[in-house]
Amino acid sequence: MKFKSPPVNSLSLDFLTEFCISLEKLENDRACRGVILTSAVPKIFSSGLDITEMCGKSTEHYAEFWRAVQEMWLRLYSSNMVTVAAVNGSSPAGGCLIALTCDYRIMAENPKFSIGLNEAQLGIVAPFWFKDTFVNVVGHRVAERSLQLGSLHSAPEAHRIGLVDELVPEEKLKDRATAVMQQWLALPDHARQLTKTMMRKAVLDRLVAHREEDVQNFISFISKESIQKSLRMYMEMLKKKKS
Numbered sequence: 001m002k003f004k005s006p007p008v009n010s011l012s013l014d015f016l017t018e019f020c021i022s023l024e025k026l027e028n029d030r031a032c033r034g035v036i037l038t039s040a041v042p043k044i045f046s047s048g049l050d051i052t053e054m055c056g057k058s059t060e061h062y063a064e065f066w067r068a069v070q071e072m073w074l075r076l077y078s079s080n081m082v083t084v085a086a087v088n089g090s091s092p093a094g095g096c097l098i099a100l101t102c103d104y105r106i107m108a109e110n111p112k113f114s115i116g117l118n119e120a121q122l123g124i125v126a127p128f129w130f131k132d133t134f135v136n137v138v139g140h141r142v143a144e145r146s147l148q149l150g151s152l153h154s155a156p157e158a159h160r161i162g163l164v165d166e167l168v169p170e171e172k173l174k175d176r177a178t179a180v181m182q183q184w185l186a187l188p189d190h191a192r193q194l195t196k197t198m199m200r201k202a203v204l205d206r207l208v209a210h211r212e213e214d215v216q217n218f219i220s221f222i223s224k225e226s227i228q229k230s231l232r233m234y235m236e237m238l239k240k241k242k243s
């Protein structure tokens, strides 16, 4: 599956809805046992949640948007398919979450590409299930430091801390992702799927049990004037960076 929402594959409500529909179709297709996620946009895997969806909108809109973010994560983290992220560009925040949610991450070894949960840099807080997914990949200490600092890690650093499983030259990314997929698909599906469920169930159950509470937390957090101001300033900073 190739993300193609230029300029930066930001995760808008439309993007998330289409992503979930595509994932559901693949999940229901008995012939499909695995999916490789990558980007058709040069240099960017995904810029994370679309900040414009979280600025100056109604409470109803925030609720709908956040449910779509939750749905994307719940479907991908619990997928029966083998999921491989072929990270061919920068991947901050929600983009990093997508990669973390997969079974395996391969990143192009370009030191200009960065990845991480940088929410703190925007003055916002990564929700508990972003944090849980991160901890499950890199461990508590590395996750805590990285989350508190809102670190964006260069590709080599991301590999060093275990955020991505391997680095390959960009032109070899597709072949390597295919080889990894074949390796994972060589196992009997039922054994691999039950193992995945065992490893991920507690974290998945936690969001399922607190889903509506999490929506309400998001709404009250994102509606605060101080948070809206931080997001507006961040968008301004992104625009200024260009000129």
Ligand SMILES: CC/C=C\C/C=C\CCC/C=C/CC(=O)SCCNC(=O)CCNC(=O)[C@H](O)C(C)(C)COP(=O)(O)OP(=O)(O)OC[C@H]1O[C@@H](n2cnc3c(N)ncnc32)[C@H](O)[C@@H]1OP(=O)(O)O
Residues within 6 Å of the ligand: 007, 008, 010, 011, 044, 046, 047, 048, 049, 050, 051, 052, 090, 092, 093, 094, 095, 118, 119, 122, 124, 125, 126, 127, 217, 218, 221, 235, 238, 239, 242
């Ligand atoms: C107690 C607490 C309880 C609950 C809290 C609940 C929830 C709060 C947490 C919510 C979680 C949020 C997670 C997120 O994903 S937030 C998004 C974070 N994303 C980023 O920080 C990335 C920002 N973008 C960049 O760094 C760069 O754009 C990037 C490196 C991706 C690409 O750089 P490049 O130079 O190639 O492009 P730009 O010129 O910067 O961008 C092109 C245009 O795209 C716009 N843009 C970029 N990113 C976004 C985005 N994420 N959303 C919307 N729009 C984006 C950018 O402004 C440019 O627009 P124009 O100037 O062309 O109009």
